[in-house]
């Protein structure tokens with residue numbers, strides 16, 4: 189069986205390597221990530237992972253793995269910021285509060301798809317304007333849901349988290365290993 193990583197995220201590739209898995213191919217999906225009006229974060233995230241998997245047609249000997257990470261403040265979805273201003277606006281909203289991070293995975297062979305969503309909670313300390321400015325200057329927010337990465341310098345803002353660290357970074361390793369086994373992929 190060939191493993192296809194349906195993701196352009198370098199984090200997901202690294203996380204897979206932690207399980208000793210090296211994909212046989214990488215096929216980044218190109219999908220519309222616009223939420224539906226009033227769509228809630230968890231169903232949105234599952235729909236994104238499923239849509240990414242649907243965009244890739246696995247051959248009979250292939251298993252495709254796709255994922256989506258969504259940052260949610262209550263019912264609101266914070267996507268990947270378009271620029272530093274939007275990243276700053278997201279971080280001001282996260283400052284001093286708890287939010288949730290949902291990561292959904294979709295694993296697909298030629299006739300079935302398995303999905304799973306993992307919800308974690310993250311607390312941010314209250315950020316000063318100096319901290320915010322210095323963080324934005326690092327550029328670390330680029331391409332990251334909610335405008336930060338727990339595995340980067342923003343870790344200094346996070347006194348507490350609950351759930352799955354690997355899921356927050358982009359791929360829940362426990363659930364990924366479980367679903368790959370369920371799909372008949374033996375590493």
Ligand SMILES: Cc1cn([C@H]2C[C@H](O)[C@@H](COP(=O)(O)OP(=O)(O)OP(=O)(O)O)O2)c(=O)[nH]c1=O
Nearest residue numbers: 195196197256257332333336337338356357358
């Ligand atoms: C919250 C958080 C997100 N992220 C990243 C993981 C994801 O790459 C990104 C969310 O965007 P995604 O749409 O999940 O993924 P992507 O566009 O990077 O890649 P692809 O669709 O090809 O799989 O945010 C972190 O790296 N650390 C974090 O702490």
